[in-house]
Amino acid sequence: MTAPATSPAAARPPETTTPATRPGRSRRARAENRDGWLMVSPTVIVVLVVIVIPVLWNVLLAFQKLSFLQIRKASLAGPYTLSNIERVILAPGFWQSIGTTLIYSAGSTIGSIAVGLVAALALRDAFRGRAVVRALMLLPYVAPVVAVAFVWQMMLNTQYGVVNAMGTRLLGWDQPIDFLGREPYALMTVIAFEIWRYFPFAFMFIMARLIAVPREMDEAALIDGATPLQHFRHILFPQLLSVIALLSVMRFIMTFNKFDDVYLLTGGNAGTDIAAVRVYDYLTGRFDAGGAAAQALVLSLVMAVFLVIYIKFMANRTEEV
Amino acid sequence: MSRYAVEVKTFRVLKWVTIAFFLFITVFPFYYMLMLSFTPISELLRNPWRIWPDLSTLTVDTYASVLRSRDEGGQGFAGFMRNSALVALVTVFITLLVSILGAYAVARLTFTGRRQVNALFLAVYLFPAIVLAIPLVILFSKIGLYQSLAGLMLVYVAQTVPVSIYMLRNYFETIPDSLEEAAALDGASRGQTLTKVVLPLAMPSIMSTALYVFMIAWNEFLFALLFLAAKPGLWTVSLGLSQLSNGIEVPKTILMAGSVLLTVPIIVLYGIAERALTEGLTAGADKG
Numbered sequence: 001m002t003a004p005a006t007s008p009a010a011a012r013p014p015e016t017t018t019p020a021t022r023p024g025r026s027r028r029a030r031a032e033n034r035d036g037w038l039m040v041s042p043t044v045i046v047v048l049v050v051i052v053i054p055v056l057w058n059v060l061l062a063f064q065k066l067s068f069l070q071i072r073k074a075s076l077a078g079p080y081t082l083s084n085i086e087r088v089i090l091a092p093g094f095w096q097s098i099g100t101t102l103i104y105s106a107g108s109t110i111g112s113i114a115v116g117l118v119a120a121l122a123l124r125d126a127f128r129g130r131a132v133v134r135a136l137m138l139l140p141y142v143a144p145v146v147a148v149a150f151v152w153q154m155m156l157n158t159q160y161g162v163v164n165a166m167g168t169r170l171l172g173w174d175q176p177i178d179f180l181g182r183e184p185y186a187l188m189t190v191i192a193f194e195i196w197r198y199f200p201f202a203f204m205f206i207m208a209r210l211i212a213v214p215r216e217m218d219e220a221a222l223i224d225g226a227t228p229l230q231h232f233r234h235i236l237f238p239q240l241l242s243v244i245a246l247l248s249v250m251r252f253i254m255t256f257n258k259f260d261d262v263y264l265l266t267g268g269n270a271g272t273d274i275a276a277v278r279v280y281d282y283l284t285g286r287f288d289a290g291g292a293a294a295q296a297l298v299l300s301l302v303m304a305v306f307l308v309i310y311i312k313f314m315a316n317r318t319e320e321v
Numbered sequence: 322m323s324r325y326a327v328e329v330k331t332f333r334v335l336k337w338v339t340i341a342f343f344l345f346i347t348v349f350p351f352y353y354m355l356m357l358s359f360t361p362i363s364e365l366l367r368n369p370w371r372i373w374p375d376l377s378t379l380t381v382d383t384y385a386s387v388l389r390s391r392d393e394g395g396q397g398f399a400g401f402m403r404n405s406a407l408v409a410l411v412t413v414f415i416t417l418l419v420s421i422l423g424a425y426a427v428a429r430l431t432f433t434g435r436r437q438v439n440a441l442f443l444a445v446y447l448f449p450a451i452v453l454a455i456p457l458v459i460l461f462s463k464i465g466l467y468q469s470l471a472g473l474m475l476v477y478v479a480q481t482v483p484v485s486i487y488m489l490r491n492y493f494e495t496i497p498d499s500l501e502e503a504a505a506l507d508g509a510s511r512g513q514t515l516t517k518v519v520l521p522l523a524m525p526s527i528m529s530t531a532l533y534v535f536m537i538a539w540n541e542f543l544f545a546l547l548f549l550a551a552k553p554g555l556w557t558v559s560l561g562l563s564q565l566s567n568g569i570e571v572p573k574t575i576l577m578a579g580s581v582l583l584t585v586p587i588i589v590l591y592g593i594a595e596r597a598l599t600e601g602l603t604a605g606a607d608k609g
Contacts, residue, residue: 029431035511036432043423043482044438050479051445054456061455071459122339133340135595139347142591144540146559147580150566151354154573162353165370196346208603227328250447257449260542264563276451289455296452303449 061293068287084294088282093273098302100187101274104262105255108194113247115195116202117240120210121232134207141200149264152193156180186270190262194255202247209243210236245314249307256303275299351584358383358581362572383578391553396575398582400554401561406586408470408557409538412477416534417527420482424489425515429501442483450480454547461548468552476544481534484602488533491604492526493519529597532590539587558583 063080088094119137123130140148155161156179164176179189213236221231259276262268268277275295282292356374357365364378389395426432427439457476458467466472496519504514520527545560556564562579565571591598 032430033432036426036430036435039422039426039430040432040438042419043486044441046419046475046479046482047441047445050457050476051448051453052441054453054460055448057456057460058452061459072462074459074463118339119343122336122343131596133344134599135592137343137347138591138595138599139351139588142536142587143351144542144559144583144587146540146542146562147354147583148350150562150576150580151350154357154577155350155353157573160365160369160573162370162372169370200347204599205603208599225325227325228332229328253447253449257451259451264542276449279451279454283455283458289459293455296449296455300449300452 058293058296061290062297063294064290066290066293068283068289068292071289074289084288084290085298088291088294088298097273097275097278100272101256101276101299101302102306104187104191104194104272104274105252107191108198108255109248109251111191111195112198112251113202113206113244115199116204116247117206117244119199119203120206121236123207124210137203138200140197141204145197145260146264148197149193149261152189152265153180156189180266181270183271186266186272190265190272193265194258194261197261198251198255202251205243205247206240209240213239249310252310253303253307256306257299275302351588354577354580354584357574358577360574362574365574383572383575384582387575387578387582396561396565396571396579397553397556398558398561398579401556401558402582404470404555405539405557405559408474408477409535412474412481412538413531413534415474415478416481416485417531419478420485420489420530421515421520421527423482424486424493425519427486428490428493429498442486445479446483446487450543454543457544458547468548468555470549470555473544473548473557474538476548477534477538477541480541481537485530485534488530488601488604489523489526492523492601496522525597526601529594529601532594532598533601535590536587 060076060080061074062084063082064074064078065081065083066074123134123137155163158164158176158178158181161176163179164173167173168176177185179185217235217239218231221235226234257276258274259280262272262274263277263280266272268274268281276299279292279295279299282288282295353372356372359374359379359381361378361380361382364375368375385395387396387398389397390400391397423442427435453476461467461469461472466475500518500522501514504518509517539557540559541557542559542563545557546563549555549557549560550564553561553564558579562576562583565579566576
């Protein structure tokens with residue numbers, strides 16, 4: 001039973017559409033329609049209440065004057081004002097923060113996909129212990145962010161961190177590097193952290209696609225005398241393009257709004273003042289709930305603009321090809 | 322040598338170098354965490370470059386101190402772990418209940434608006450948590466769920482349901498229709514077919530979905546911070562650990578013991594079901 005065959009019957013009142021000769025089918029279709037809705041309704045309700053309504057409400061809040069201390073008094077009735085948006089956009093460091101967010105998201109997205117691709121290629125051919133290596137490589141992705149952020153802080157500490165200890169002892173650094181407390185190191189470090197945490201995610205998806213590439217294609221390339229690089233460029237890479245494009249969008253959206261990683265590593269200091277951390281600072285630092293909502297709204301809009309550009313760009317490219 | 326031979330040889334070596342490098346960068350931080358969690362802070366300050374544990378100075382005081390309750394001068398992690406476990410398990414239970422029904426409906430039943438519902442779930446996956454933060458704090462403080470574990474569970478259910486439905490739906494679609502049709506011919510109701518035929522067959526997928534949900538709920542930080550920061554009695558492990566790091570005079574190696582306690586349950590579960598989890602998450606990705 002396919003969707004197009006049955007959905008018209010389900011969509012219209014059965015009395016008028018169903019021929020009298022097939023009453024059984026219409027009753028079945030109606031029962032199925034009812035059961036379907038009954039079964040998805042808990043999900044739909046949860047998603048509407050906890051996600052869709054709050055997202056829409058955030059738009060209204062961005063135009064209301066509201067202190068975090070009086071949030072219970074928030075009402076849909078207004079009054080509405082543009083002052084939040086104005087305050088947020090004119091605040092010192094706003095544009096710089098958008099720029100930082102972009103560098104952070106683009107760097108992390110591109111980096112994690114590139115590193116994940118290399119890892120997947122290295123693990124493509126089976127070898128003894130591959131399953132174990134594969135499982136271990138996903139550790140950064142599954143581990144709790146708070147725990148791994150603190151280990152990185154420990155490793156990079158200027159006084160007792162192993163990285164600086166090794167750097168000064170073995171690599172001849174004049175002095176320890178404050179990886180999380182100084183520009184421009186801090187931004188580079190949070191991007192590196194993000195790549196480290198999410199390359200396993202890209203690896204997992206690219207690997208799944210890579211394993212599905214038919215082996216006959218490899219053999220054909222081998223017979224034609226293709227070198228490993230040619231083989232990758234002309235055989236494997238085209239096969240992986242769609243999953244890489246999908247990963248790019250997903251990772252970009254996720255990183256653009258990410259809060260935990262930067263908040264835990266640097267607190268948004270030393271040139272890592274990304275937009276999501278600003279939202280939090282407006283809320284808990286200045287008790288400015290309206291400003292926080294406005295900042296969140298601006299963040300979503302900027303992201304939407306970039307997504308549209310990206311999709312347009314990709315659509316043009318596929319037309320050319 | 323021809324270009325072909327050079328490339329083949331180079332990549333044969335490079336491949337093993339790459340694998341070794343990846344193993345090192347993924348495993349070393351966890352090893353370092355574990356080692357430091359057994360090291361007294363004075364030892365670390367004296368010898369920061371040591372990467373092998375010194376057996377003569379190993380200690381478990383860090384763990385004792387982090388686990389003891391606040392009243393006994395510890396950091397109260399035993400309590401945080403109870404909170405986290407409760408939140409994660411309830412979230413897993415509710416999410417599975419809700420998403421098994423939803424995934425079955427989306428996979429098998431034809432109903433008006435099925436495509437729209439599907440699109441809604443996908444969209445939800447992409448809605449950023451930070452945009453939800455402020456309205457949810459307001460909404461929940463109006464209905465009494467702010468600063469409660471129940472409120473946190475509700476948010477986690479909403480955040481995990483879309484991916485759970487995606488994982489389960491993919492699996493349901495691989496179960497042959499004929500089995501269910503046979504059950505229906507034998508007079509089984511839709512509910513009976515689901516519980517007696519589909520669920521037992523889908524157990525692997527249900528387990529990997531459960532693991533995914535548990536991981537998200539156990540690891541989550543932002544909403545725990547927003548909802549519970551002012552209620553130390555309700556802190557989850559992630560939140561407790563982050564608050565601990567703000568505390569003055571807490572030795573950093575105690576922080577590492579806390580990190581190990583936060584990480585171990587996840588690694589154990591992941592170790593049990595790694596294969597099922599990756600296959601569940603990437604189902605569909607191999608279609609290109």
